[in-house]
Amino acid sequence: METIFQLIAIIAITVGTFFSIVGVLGMVRLPDVYARLHATGKVGVFGVVLLLVAAVVWTPLGWARALLLIALLMVAGPVVAHALSSAAYRIGIPMKRPVRNDLEQK
Amino acid sequence: MIYVWPVAVLTLIYLVLTSNFTLNNIVAGMVVAVIVLLLFRPQSGNLAWKRLPTAVLASIKYIIRLMVDLLVSGIQVARIVLSPSMPINPGIIAIPTRCESDLSRALSAHAITLTPGEMVVEISEDGIMYTHMLDVTDADEHVREAQEMRETMLKKIFE
Structure with missing residues:
Protein backbone atom coordinates (compact mmCIF):
# COMPACT_ATOMS: atom_id res chain seq x y z
CA MET A 1 0.00 0.00 0.00
CA GLU A 2 2.78 2.37 1.00
CA THR A 3 4.60 1.66 -2.25
CA ILE A 4 1.51 2.32 -4.34
CA PHE A 5 0.99 5.69 -2.66
CA GLN A 6 4.64 6.56 -3.21
CA LEU A 7 4.36 5.60 -6.86
CA ILE A 8 1.26 7.75 -7.32
CA ALA A 9 2.98 10.65 -5.58
CA ILE A 10 6.11 10.34 -7.74
CA ILE A 11 4.06 10.23 -10.94
CA ALA A 12 1.96 13.20 -9.82
CA ILE A 13 5.06 15.23 -8.94
CA THR A 14 6.73 14.45 -12.27
CA VAL A 15 3.66 15.24 -14.38
CA GLY A 16 2.81 18.29 -12.27
CA THR A 17 6.29 19.71 -12.65
CA PHE A 18 6.14 19.04 -16.38
CA PHE A 19 2.90 20.96 -16.73
CA SER A 20 4.18 23.84 -14.60
CA ILE A 21 7.18 24.12 -16.95
CA VAL A 22 4.82 24.00 -19.93
CA GLY A 23 2.82 26.82 -18.37
CA VAL A 24 5.92 29.01 -18.13
CA LEU A 25 7.05 28.03 -21.64
CA GLY A 26 3.63 28.92 -22.98
CA MET A 27 3.82 32.27 -21.25
CA VAL A 28 7.02 32.97 -23.21
CA ARG A 29 6.18 31.39 -26.55
CA LEU A 30 2.52 32.24 -27.22
CA PRO A 31 1.93 35.43 -29.21
CA ASP A 32 -0.44 37.70 -27.25
CA VAL A 33 -2.14 38.34 -23.90
CA TYR A 34 -5.18 36.20 -24.58
CA ALA A 35 -3.25 33.15 -25.78
CA ARG A 36 -0.82 33.49 -22.90
CA LEU A 37 -3.66 33.45 -20.41
CA HIS A 38 -4.62 30.02 -21.78
CA ALA A 39 -1.22 28.78 -20.68
CA THR A 40 -1.10 30.39 -17.24
CA GLY A 41 -4.77 30.18 -16.34
CA LYS A 42 -5.24 26.51 -17.09
CA VAL A 43 -2.00 24.62 -17.57
CA GLY A 44 -0.42 26.34 -14.59
CA VAL A 45 -3.38 25.51 -12.36
CA PHE A 46 -3.30 21.95 -13.63
CA GLY A 47 0.35 21.61 -12.64
CA VAL A 48 -0.25 22.94 -9.13
CA VAL A 49 -3.29 20.69 -8.70
CA LEU A 50 -1.16 17.65 -9.53
CA LEU A 51 1.53 18.72 -7.04
CA LEU A 52 -1.20 19.01 -4.41
CA VAL A 53 -2.47 15.55 -5.33
CA ALA A 54 1.03 14.31 -4.57
CA ALA A 55 0.86 16.10 -1.21
CA VAL A 56 -2.51 14.45 -0.52
CA VAL A 57 -1.26 10.89 -1.01
CA TRP A 58 2.23 11.43 0.39
CA THR A 59 1.75 13.33 3.63
CA PRO A 60 -0.78 11.99 6.12
CA LEU A 61 -1.40 15.33 7.83
CA GLY A 62 -2.22 17.83 5.14
CA TRP A 63 -4.75 16.02 2.97
CA ALA A 64 -7.87 17.97 3.95
CA ARG A 65 -6.10 21.26 3.48
CA ALA A 66 -4.73 20.14 0.13
CA LEU A 67 -8.18 19.07 -1.11
CA LEU A 68 -9.61 22.42 -0.08
CA LEU A 69 -6.77 24.16 -1.91
CA ILE A 70 -7.43 22.12 -5.05
CA ALA A 71 -11.09 23.16 -5.00
CA LEU A 72 -10.23 26.82 -4.45
CA LEU A 73 -7.58 26.75 -7.20
CA MET A 74 -10.00 25.22 -9.68
CA VAL A 75 -12.45 28.01 -8.94
CA ALA A 76 -9.89 30.81 -8.88
CA GLY A 77 -7.71 29.92 -11.90
CA PRO A 78 -10.29 30.40 -14.65
CA VAL A 79 -11.77 33.44 -12.91
CA VAL A 80 -8.37 35.14 -12.91
CA ALA A 81 -7.87 34.30 -16.59
CA HIS A 82 -11.32 35.66 -17.37
CA ALA A 83 -10.84 38.88 -15.41
CA LEU A 84 -7.42 39.59 -16.94
CA SER A 85 -8.57 38.92 -20.52
CA SER A 86 -11.67 41.04 -20.04
CA ALA A 87 -9.59 43.92 -18.69
CA ALA A 88 -7.10 43.53 -21.55
CA TYR A 89 -9.88 43.72 -24.11
CA ARG A 90 -11.47 46.77 -22.52
CA ILE A 91 -8.29 48.81 -22.64
CA GLY A 92 -7.90 47.74 -26.25
CA ILE A 93 -4.97 45.37 -26.42
CA PRO A 94 -5.19 43.82 -29.90
CA MET A 95 -4.89 40.14 -30.77
CA LYS A 96 -1.96 39.06 -32.91
CA ARG A 97 -3.15 37.66 -36.26
CA PRO A 98 -6.74 36.89 -35.28
CA VAL A 99 -8.62 34.63 -37.67
CA ARG A 100 -12.00 35.85 -36.56
CA ASN A 101 -13.43 38.33 -34.07
CA ASP A 102 -17.12 38.29 -33.27
CA LEU A 103 -16.74 40.82 -30.48
CA GLU A 104 -15.57 43.49 -32.92
CA GLN A 105 -18.77 43.38 -34.95
CA LYS A 106 -21.01 43.80 -31.94
CA MET B 1 -32.73 29.59 10.24
CA ILE B 2 -31.45 29.76 6.68
CA TYR B 3 -28.04 30.73 8.03
CA VAL B 4 -27.52 27.43 9.86
CA TRP B 5 -26.11 25.57 6.88
CA PRO B 6 -23.68 28.27 5.75
CA VAL B 7 -22.41 28.63 9.30
CA ALA B 8 -21.92 24.87 9.60
CA VAL B 9 -20.07 24.63 6.29
CA LEU B 10 -17.85 27.64 7.03
CA THR B 11 -17.05 26.31 10.49
CA LEU B 12 -16.11 22.95 9.01
CA ILE B 13 -13.79 24.64 6.52
CA TYR B 14 -12.22 26.64 9.35
CA LEU B 15 -11.64 23.46 11.36
CA VAL B 16 -10.13 21.70 8.37
CA LEU B 17 -7.79 24.61 7.72
CA THR B 18 -6.63 24.86 11.32
CA SER B 19 -6.75 21.05 11.84
CA ASN B 20 -7.47 21.52 15.52
CA PHE B 21 -10.70 19.97 16.77
CA THR B 22 -10.78 21.18 20.37
CA LEU B 23 -13.88 22.89 21.74
CA ASN B 24 -12.16 26.28 21.86
CA ASN B 25 -11.35 26.12 18.21
CA ILE B 26 -14.85 25.00 17.22
CA VAL B 27 -16.34 27.99 19.02
CA ALA B 28 -13.77 30.29 17.43
CA GLY B 29 -14.63 28.84 14.01
CA MET B 30 -18.33 29.49 14.57
CA VAL B 31 -17.67 33.08 15.57
CA VAL B 32 -15.57 33.62 12.45
CA ALA B 33 -18.25 31.99 10.29
CA VAL B 34 -20.99 34.22 11.72
CA ILE B 35 -18.86 37.34 11.17
CA VAL B 36 -18.15 36.32 7.59
CA LEU B 37 -21.85 35.71 6.96
CA LEU B 38 -22.77 39.06 8.48
CA LEU B 39 -20.30 40.72 6.15
CA PHE B 40 -21.52 38.97 3.01
CA ARG B 41 -25.27 38.39 3.55
CA PRO B 42 -25.95 35.46 1.22
CA GLN B 43 -29.14 35.70 -0.81
CA SER B 44 -31.56 33.21 0.63
CA GLY B 45 -32.62 31.09 -2.32
CA ASN B 46 -35.55 28.87 -1.49
CA LEU B 47 -33.90 25.52 -1.03
CA ALA B 48 -36.10 22.75 -2.38
CA TRP B 49 -35.43 19.73 -0.20
CA LYS B 50 -37.30 17.37 -2.48
CA ARG B 51 -34.86 17.66 -5.34
CA LEU B 52 -31.72 17.92 -3.23
CA PRO B 53 -30.49 14.37 -4.05
CA THR B 54 -30.73 14.96 -7.80
CA ALA B 55 -29.00 18.30 -7.43
CA VAL B 56 -26.17 16.80 -5.37
CA LEU B 57 -25.71 13.93 -7.82
CA ARG B 65 -16.71 16.54 -15.83
CA LEU B 66 -14.78 19.72 -14.94
CA MET B 67 -11.79 17.67 -13.73
CA VAL B 68 -11.70 15.75 -17.03
CA ASP B 69 -12.01 19.00 -18.97
CA LEU B 70 -9.11 20.50 -17.03
CA LEU B 71 -6.96 17.45 -17.80
CA VAL B 72 -7.77 17.46 -21.52
CA SER B 73 -7.23 21.21 -21.82
CA GLY B 74 -3.89 20.94 -20.06
CA ILE B 75 -2.70 18.28 -22.49
CA GLN B 76 -4.01 20.20 -25.50
CA VAL B 77 -2.38 23.49 -24.58
CA ALA B 78 0.85 21.64 -23.71
CA ARG B 79 0.87 20.11 -27.19
CA ILE B 80 0.43 23.51 -28.81
CA VAL B 81 3.13 25.12 -26.67
CA LEU B 82 5.68 22.36 -27.21
CA SER B 83 5.26 21.99 -30.97
CA PRO B 84 7.91 23.99 -32.85
CA SER B 85 5.56 25.42 -35.50
CA MET B 86 3.02 26.71 -32.96
CA PRO B 87 -0.22 25.72 -34.76
CA ILE B 88 -2.73 28.30 -33.53
CA ASN B 89 -5.51 30.22 -35.25
CA PRO B 90 -6.67 32.51 -32.46
CA GLY B 91 -9.97 34.35 -32.56
CA ILE B 92 -12.99 35.38 -30.57
CA ILE B 93 -16.30 33.70 -31.22
CA ALA B 94 -19.77 34.35 -29.79
CA ILE B 95 -21.40 31.58 -27.80
CA PRO B 96 -25.04 32.10 -26.81
CA THR B 97 -26.23 30.81 -23.46
CA ARG B 98 -29.71 29.81 -22.39
CA CYS B 99 -28.99 30.20 -18.69
CA GLU B 100 -31.21 32.80 -17.03
CA SER B 101 -29.84 33.48 -13.56
CA ASP B 102 -26.59 35.29 -12.86
CA LEU B 103 -25.17 32.36 -10.93
CA SER B 104 -25.72 29.76 -13.63
CA ARG B 105 -24.34 32.17 -16.23
CA ALA B 106 -21.22 32.67 -14.15
CA LEU B 107 -20.82 28.91 -13.68
CA SER B 108 -21.33 28.37 -17.38
CA ALA B 109 -18.61 30.90 -18.20
CA HIS B 110 -16.35 29.20 -15.66
CA ALA B 111 -16.96 25.82 -17.28
CA ILE B 112 -16.20 27.22 -20.73
CA THR B 113 -12.90 28.58 -19.51
CA LEU B 114 -11.97 25.16 -18.16
CA THR B 115 -12.74 23.40 -21.45
CA PRO B 116 -9.86 22.90 -23.89
CA GLY B 117 -8.66 25.98 -25.72
CA GLU B 118 -11.49 28.30 -24.72
CA MET B 119 -11.56 31.34 -22.47
CA VAL B 120 -14.43 33.77 -21.90
CA VAL B 121 -13.41 37.38 -22.56
CA GLU B 122 -16.70 39.22 -22.24
CA ILE B 123 -20.37 38.55 -21.46
CA SER B 124 -22.98 40.84 -22.99
CA GLU B 125 -26.25 41.89 -21.37
CA ASP B 126 -28.31 39.35 -23.26
CA GLY B 127 -26.09 36.48 -22.17
CA ILE B 128 -23.84 36.00 -25.19
CA MET B 129 -20.38 34.89 -24.14
CA TYR B 130 -17.52 36.11 -26.30
CA THR B 131 -14.94 33.39 -26.06
CA HIS B 132 -11.30 33.51 -27.06
CA MET B 133 -10.17 30.28 -28.68
CA LEU B 134 -6.70 29.09 -29.60
CA ASP B 135 -8.09 27.38 -32.69
CA VAL B 136 -11.24 28.77 -34.28
CA THR B 137 -11.29 26.67 -37.46
CA ASP B 138 -14.54 24.68 -37.52
CA ALA B 139 -15.09 25.60 -33.86
CA ASP B 140 -18.78 26.45 -34.13
CA GLU B 141 -20.29 23.00 -34.22
CA HIS B 142 -18.00 21.50 -31.62
CA VAL B 143 -18.59 24.42 -29.26
CA ARG B 144 -22.36 24.34 -29.58
CA GLU B 145 -22.43 20.64 -28.78
CA ALA B 146 -20.30 21.02 -25.66
CA GLN B 147 -22.35 24.02 -24.59
CA GLU B 148 -25.62 22.09 -24.89
CA MET B 149 -24.25 19.33 -22.72
CA ARG B 150 -22.97 21.65 -20.00
CA GLU B 151 -26.20 23.61 -19.88
CA THR B 152 -28.28 20.48 -19.46
CA MET B 153 -26.06 19.61 -16.52
CA LEU B 154 -26.40 23.08 -14.98
CA LYS B 155 -30.18 22.99 -15.49
CA LYS B 156 -30.30 19.73 -13.57
CA ILE B 157 -28.48 21.36 -10.68
CA PHE B 158 -30.50 24.56 -10.51
CA GLU B 159 -34.03 23.67 -11.58
Whole structure:
Protein backbone atom coordinates (compact mmCIF):
# COMPACT_ATOMS: atom_id res chain seq x y z
CA MET A 1 0.00 0.00 0.00
CA GLU A 2 2.78 2.37 1.00
CA THR A 3 4.60 1.66 -2.25
CA ILE A 4 1.51 2.32 -4.34
CA PHE A 5 0.99 5.69 -2.66
CA GLN A 6 4.64 6.56 -3.21
CA LEU A 7 4.36 5.60 -6.86
CA ILE A 8 1.26 7.75 -7.32
CA ALA A 9 2.98 10.65 -5.58
CA ILE A 10 6.11 10.34 -7.74
CA ILE A 11 4.06 10.23 -10.94
CA ALA A 12 1.96 13.20 -9.82
CA ILE A 13 5.06 15.23 -8.94
CA THR A 14 6.73 14.45 -12.27
CA VAL A 15 3.66 15.24 -14.38
CA GLY A 16 2.81 18.29 -12.27
CA THR A 17 6.29 19.71 -12.65
CA PHE A 18 6.14 19.04 -16.38
CA PHE A 19 2.90 20.96 -16.73
CA SER A 20 4.18 23.84 -14.60
CA ILE A 21 7.18 24.12 -16.95
CA VAL A 22 4.82 24.00 -19.93
CA GLY A 23 2.82 26.82 -18.37
CA VAL A 24 5.92 29.01 -18.13
CA LEU A 25 7.05 28.03 -21.64
CA GLY A 26 3.63 28.92 -22.98
CA MET A 27 3.82 32.27 -21.25
CA VAL A 28 7.02 32.97 -23.21
CA ARG A 29 6.18 31.39 -26.55
CA LEU A 30 2.52 32.24 -27.22
CA PRO A 31 1.93 35.43 -29.21
CA ASP A 32 -0.44 37.70 -27.25
CA VAL A 33 -2.14 38.34 -23.90
CA TYR A 34 -5.18 36.20 -24.58
CA ALA A 35 -3.25 33.15 -25.78
CA ARG A 36 -0.82 33.49 -22.90
CA LEU A 37 -3.66 33.45 -20.41
CA HIS A 38 -4.62 30.02 -21.78
CA ALA A 39 -1.22 28.78 -20.68
CA THR A 40 -1.10 30.39 -17.24
CA GLY A 41 -4.77 30.18 -16.34
CA LYS A 42 -5.24 26.51 -17.09
CA VAL A 43 -2.00 24.62 -17.57
CA GLY A 44 -0.42 26.34 -14.59
CA VAL A 45 -3.38 25.51 -12.36
CA PHE A 46 -3.30 21.95 -13.63
CA GLY A 47 0.35 21.61 -12.64
CA VAL A 48 -0.25 22.94 -9.13
CA VAL A 49 -3.29 20.69 -8.70
CA LEU A 50 -1.16 17.65 -9.53
CA LEU A 51 1.53 18.72 -7.04
CA LEU A 52 -1.20 19.01 -4.41
CA VAL A 53 -2.47 15.55 -5.33
CA ALA A 54 1.03 14.31 -4.57
CA ALA A 55 0.86 16.10 -1.21
CA VAL A 56 -2.51 14.45 -0.52
CA VAL A 57 -1.26 10.89 -1.01
CA TRP A 58 2.23 11.43 0.39
CA THR A 59 1.75 13.33 3.63
CA PRO A 60 -0.78 11.99 6.12
CA LEU A 61 -1.40 15.33 7.83
CA GLY A 62 -2.22 17.83 5.14
CA TRP A 63 -4.75 16.02 2.97
CA ALA A 64 -7.87 17.97 3.95
CA ARG A 65 -6.10 21.26 3.48
CA ALA A 66 -4.73 20.14 0.13
CA LEU A 67 -8.18 19.07 -1.11
CA LEU A 68 -9.61 22.42 -0.08
CA LEU A 69 -6.77 24.16 -1.91
CA ILE A 70 -7.43 22.12 -5.05
CA ALA A 71 -11.09 23.16 -5.00
CA LEU A 72 -10.23 26.82 -4.45
CA LEU A 73 -7.58 26.75 -7.20
CA MET A 74 -10.00 25.22 -9.68
CA VAL A 75 -12.45 28.01 -8.94
CA ALA A 76 -9.89 30.81 -8.88
CA GLY A 77 -7.71 29.92 -11.90
CA PRO A 78 -10.29 30.40 -14.65
CA VAL A 79 -11.77 33.44 -12.91
CA VAL A 80 -8.37 35.14 -12.91
CA ALA A 81 -7.87 34.30 -16.59
CA HIS A 82 -11.32 35.66 -17.37
CA ALA A 83 -10.84 38.88 -15.41
CA LEU A 84 -7.42 39.59 -16.94
CA SER A 85 -8.57 38.92 -20.52
CA SER A 86 -11.67 41.04 -20.04
CA ALA A 87 -9.59 43.92 -18.69
CA ALA A 88 -7.10 43.53 -21.55
CA TYR A 89 -9.88 43.72 -24.11
CA ARG A 90 -11.47 46.77 -22.52
CA ILE A 91 -8.29 48.81 -22.64
CA GLY A 92 -7.90 47.74 -26.25
CA ILE A 93 -4.97 45.37 -26.42
CA PRO A 94 -5.19 43.82 -29.90
CA MET A 95 -4.89 40.14 -30.77
CA LYS A 96 -1.96 39.06 -32.91
CA ARG A 97 -3.15 37.66 -36.26
CA PRO A 98 -6.74 36.89 -35.28
CA VAL A 99 -8.62 34.63 -37.67
CA ARG A 100 -12.00 35.85 -36.56
CA ASN A 101 -13.43 38.33 -34.07
CA ASP A 102 -17.12 38.29 -33.27
CA LEU A 103 -16.74 40.82 -30.48
CA GLU A 104 -15.57 43.49 -32.92
CA GLN A 105 -18.77 43.38 -34.95
CA LYS A 106 -21.01 43.80 -31.94
CA MET B 1 -32.73 29.59 10.24
CA ILE B 2 -31.45 29.76 6.68
CA TYR B 3 -28.04 30.73 8.03
CA VAL B 4 -27.52 27.43 9.86
CA TRP B 5 -26.11 25.57 6.88
CA PRO B 6 -23.68 28.27 5.75
CA VAL B 7 -22.41 28.63 9.30
CA ALA B 8 -21.92 24.87 9.60
CA VAL B 9 -20.07 24.63 6.29
CA LEU B 10 -17.85 27.64 7.03
CA THR B 11 -17.05 26.31 10.49
CA LEU B 12 -16.11 22.95 9.01
CA ILE B 13 -13.79 24.64 6.52
CA TYR B 14 -12.22 26.64 9.35
CA LEU B 15 -11.64 23.46 11.36
CA VAL B 16 -10.13 21.70 8.37
CA LEU B 17 -7.79 24.61 7.72
CA THR B 18 -6.63 24.86 11.32
CA SER B 19 -6.75 21.05 11.84
CA ASN B 20 -7.47 21.52 15.52
CA PHE B 21 -10.70 19.97 16.77
CA THR B 22 -10.78 21.18 20.37
CA LEU B 23 -13.88 22.89 21.74
CA ASN B 24 -12.16 26.28 21.86
CA ASN B 25 -11.35 26.12 18.21
CA ILE B 26 -14.85 25.00 17.22
CA VAL B 27 -16.34 27.99 19.02
CA ALA B 28 -13.77 30.29 17.43
CA GLY B 29 -14.63 28.84 14.01
CA MET B 30 -18.33 29.49 14.57
CA VAL B 31 -17.67 33.08 15.57
CA VAL B 32 -15.57 33.62 12.45
CA ALA B 33 -18.25 31.99 10.29
CA VAL B 34 -20.99 34.22 11.72
CA ILE B 35 -18.86 37.34 11.17
CA VAL B 36 -18.15 36.32 7.59
CA LEU B 37 -21.85 35.71 6.96
CA LEU B 38 -22.77 39.06 8.48
CA LEU B 39 -20.30 40.72 6.15
CA PHE B 40 -21.52 38.97 3.01
CA ARG B 41 -25.27 38.39 3.55
CA PRO B 42 -25.95 35.46 1.22
CA GLN B 43 -29.14 35.70 -0.81
CA SER B 44 -31.56 33.21 0.63
CA GLY B 45 -32.62 31.09 -2.32
CA ASN B 46 -35.55 28.87 -1.49
CA LEU B 47 -33.90 25.52 -1.03
CA ALA B 48 -36.10 22.75 -2.38
CA TRP B 49 -35.43 19.73 -0.20
CA LYS B 50 -37.30 17.37 -2.48
CA ARG B 51 -34.86 17.66 -5.34
CA LEU B 52 -31.72 17.92 -3.23
CA PRO B 53 -30.49 14.37 -4.05
CA THR B 54 -30.73 14.96 -7.80
CA ALA B 55 -29.00 18.30 -7.43
CA VAL B 56 -26.17 16.80 -5.37
CA LEU B 57 -25.71 13.93 -7.82
CA ALA B 58 -25.72 16.34 -10.76
CA SER B 59 -23.18 18.54 -8.97
CA ILE B 60 -20.82 15.61 -8.41
CA LYS B 61 -21.14 14.60 -12.06
CA TYR B 62 -20.49 18.19 -13.07
CA ILE B 63 -17.34 18.43 -10.90
CA ILE B 64 -15.97 15.19 -12.35
CA ARG B 65 -16.71 16.54 -15.83
CA LEU B 66 -14.78 19.72 -14.94
CA MET B 67 -11.79 17.67 -13.73
CA VAL B 68 -11.70 15.75 -17.03
CA ASP B 69 -12.01 19.00 -18.97
CA LEU B 70 -9.11 20.50 -17.03
CA LEU B 71 -6.96 17.45 -17.80
CA VAL B 72 -7.77 17.46 -21.52
CA SER B 73 -7.23 21.21 -21.82
CA GLY B 74 -3.89 20.94 -20.06
CA ILE B 75 -2.70 18.28 -22.49
CA GLN B 76 -4.01 20.20 -25.50
CA VAL B 77 -2.38 23.49 -24.58
CA ALA B 78 0.85 21.64 -23.71
CA ARG B 79 0.87 20.11 -27.19
CA ILE B 80 0.43 23.51 -28.81
CA VAL B 81 3.13 25.12 -26.67
CA LEU B 82 5.68 22.36 -27.21
CA SER B 83 5.26 21.99 -30.97
CA PRO B 84 7.91 23.99 -32.85
CA SER B 85 5.56 25.42 -35.50
CA MET B 86 3.02 26.71 -32.96
CA PRO B 87 -0.22 25.72 -34.76
CA ILE B 88 -2.73 28.30 -33.53
CA ASN B 89 -5.51 30.22 -35.25
CA PRO B 90 -6.67 32.51 -32.46
CA GLY B 91 -9.97 34.35 -32.56
CA ILE B 92 -12.99 35.38 -30.57
CA ILE B 93 -16.30 33.70 -31.22
CA ALA B 94 -19.77 34.35 -29.79
CA ILE B 95 -21.40 31.58 -27.80
CA PRO B 96 -25.04 32.10 -26.81
CA THR B 97 -26.23 30.81 -23.46
CA ARG B 98 -29.71 29.81 -22.39
CA CYS B 99 -28.99 30.20 -18.69
CA GLU B 100 -31.21 32.80 -17.03
CA SER B 101 -29.84 33.48 -13.56
CA ASP B 102 -26.59 35.29 -12.86
CA LEU B 103 -25.17 32.36 -10.93
CA SER B 104 -25.72 29.76 -13.63
CA ARG B 105 -24.34 32.17 -16.23
CA ALA B 106 -21.22 32.67 -14.15
CA LEU B 107 -20.82 28.91 -13.68
CA SER B 108 -21.33 28.37 -17.38
CA ALA B 109 -18.61 30.90 -18.20
CA HIS B 110 -16.35 29.20 -15.66
CA ALA B 111 -16.96 25.82 -17.28
CA ILE B 112 -16.20 27.22 -20.73
CA THR B 113 -12.90 28.58 -19.51
CA LEU B 114 -11.97 25.16 -18.16
CA THR B 115 -12.74 23.40 -21.45
CA PRO B 116 -9.86 22.90 -23.89
CA GLY B 117 -8.66 25.98 -25.72
CA GLU B 118 -11.49 28.30 -24.72
CA MET B 119 -11.56 31.34 -22.47
CA VAL B 120 -14.43 33.77 -21.90
CA VAL B 121 -13.41 37.38 -22.56
CA GLU B 122 -16.70 39.22 -22.24
CA ILE B 123 -20.37 38.55 -21.46
CA SER B 124 -22.98 40.84 -22.99
CA GLU B 125 -26.25 41.89 -21.37
CA ASP B 126 -28.31 39.35 -23.26
CA GLY B 127 -26.09 36.48 -22.17
CA ILE B 128 -23.84 36.00 -25.19
CA MET B 129 -20.38 34.89 -24.14
CA TYR B 130 -17.52 36.11 -26.30
CA THR B 131 -14.94 33.39 -26.06
CA HIS B 132 -11.30 33.51 -27.06
CA MET B 133 -10.17 30.28 -28.68
CA LEU B 134 -6.70 29.09 -29.60
CA ASP B 135 -8.09 27.38 -32.69
CA VAL B 136 -11.24 28.77 -34.28
CA THR B 137 -11.29 26.67 -37.46
CA ASP B 138 -14.54 24.68 -37.52
CA ALA B 139 -15.09 25.60 -33.86
CA ASP B 140 -18.78 26.45 -34.13
CA GLU B 141 -20.29 23.00 -34.22
CA HIS B 142 -18.00 21.50 -31.62
CA VAL B 143 -18.59 24.42 -29.26
CA ARG B 144 -22.36 24.34 -29.58
CA GLU B 145 -22.43 20.64 -28.78
CA ALA B 146 -20.30 21.02 -25.66
CA GLN B 147 -22.35 24.02 -24.59
CA GLU B 148 -25.62 22.09 -24.89
CA MET B 149 -24.25 19.33 -22.72
CA ARG B 150 -22.97 21.65 -20.00
CA GLU B 151 -26.20 23.61 -19.88
CA THR B 152 -28.28 20.48 -19.46
CA MET B 153 -26.06 19.61 -16.52
CA LEU B 154 -26.40 23.08 -14.98
CA LYS B 155 -30.18 22.99 -15.49
CA LYS B 156 -30.30 19.73 -13.57
CA ILE B 157 -28.48 21.36 -10.68
CA PHE B 158 -30.50 24.56 -10.51
CA GLU B 159 -34.03 23.67 -11.58
